Amino acid sequence: MDEINQYYKILELEPGASLEEVKEAYRDLAFVWHPDRFIHNTRLQARATVRLKEINEAYRKLRYFLSNSQQQVAPTRPTPDQTQPTPRRPPTSPYPSTPPQSSQRPRNYNTDRGFQEVYVQTSTRQTNSTTSDIPWGSLISTFLFYAMTAWVLIISKAPVWSWAVVEGVAWMGMTVLAIEGSSSQRCWAIAMLGAGGGAGWIAGNYVGGVITAFAWGMVGCSLGVISGTEPKARTVAAVVTIGGVIALVGFLAGNGAENILLVVVGSIVWAAGGFVFGTIVDAVIASKTGTGVGSMLGFILGSWVGAWSAAWNSTRSKTVAIALVGAGPDIIIGSWVVLGIVSGVIAQMVAGEKLIELFNGFLTFLILAIISGLGLGFGWWLSTSLM
DSSP, X not given: OHHHHHHHHHTTOXXXXXXXXXXXXXXXXXXXXXGGGGTTOHHHHHHHXXXXXXHHHHHHHHHHHHHHXXXXXXXXXXXTTOOSOOOOOOOOOOOTTSOOOGGXXXXXXXXXXXXXXXXXXXXXXXXXXXXXXXXXXXXXHHHHHHHHHHHHHHHTTOXXXXXXXXXXXXXXXXXXXXXXXXXXXXXXXXXXXXXXHHHHHHHHHHHHHHXXXXXXXXXXXXXXXXXXXXXXXHHHHHHHHHHHHHHHHHHHHHTTOSOHHHHHHHXXXXXXXXXXXXXXXXXXXXOOSSSOHHHHHHHHHHHHHHHHHHHHTSTTHHHHHHHHHHTHHHHHHHXXXXXXXXXXXXXXXXXXXXXXXXXXXXXXXXXXHHHHHHHHHHHHHHHHHHO
């Protein structure tokens, strides 16, 4: 039990704490010691990386230990006729990584069969518990979302490189997860960056060609990163504002509109006005949150209104309107591709974080690769069979 008590100590808990207490302590410590919080101090970041590995290891071991300990029956409890005291022996940990040292005990030790029964039954329950802990729901969702993505790509006659982007995004997420391990914010950030960038590129190519694809890919990468991390509210506001303007400019440029510079200037002017107005609103209502909600909303809305107003009043406003109407079906197809890729990566990551606690990184990668590959294959077969 010394090993188990050490894991409790790492999570700053008293020995014997419940599974819920272990989970709560893990969440708190994983947040406090996450390396991404010390990006400006390499010494502290290195220390936090080591500490987080210890916390992850202690959490996995304690979770596995407590989950199986709660399922044990009591075959070792003395029956009423077993009232005679028996010599005490050193306690043996039921933790699966420490097998019973039967080879070091006298042969007549087998007369006490209590521990043997507990060990056999616990081993059986460990297998059942592992089977029941497999995230079937997330794996099925991964399969279905990749199947939907493949189906949309086939019926929309997407170019071959679109398939390469989808498969690259899927493999990127699985590889990073296998290397980084579970509960890594960096892992989520990289996976969502790939999902957002790939989805933005494919969707942009549908509605405006390479120029729009490049702009939307950049916006998708930015949105993916902030969705996979814990940025400040002002950072989110800035990324969403700038991303919205870049997406509009990329769309207009890809569809042949002129005076793109007016769109940028209009967004800047209106964003400044919206920020000032929102700041005044915050002052009037005496906002005490410190986040400046009014100023942030004014900044975002002002930028978007200014960009669209400048685009509509440009010399090629009719081109914008025609492009919007003509791109309707393409936007729908692109949106479905975005939904499929992003949702598939999220389901894949959720499943992977659970699987990597049950298996090693290679097996987790293999399982996710098979599931996503089967999903893409099923979507391709379904679309070709129905067409």
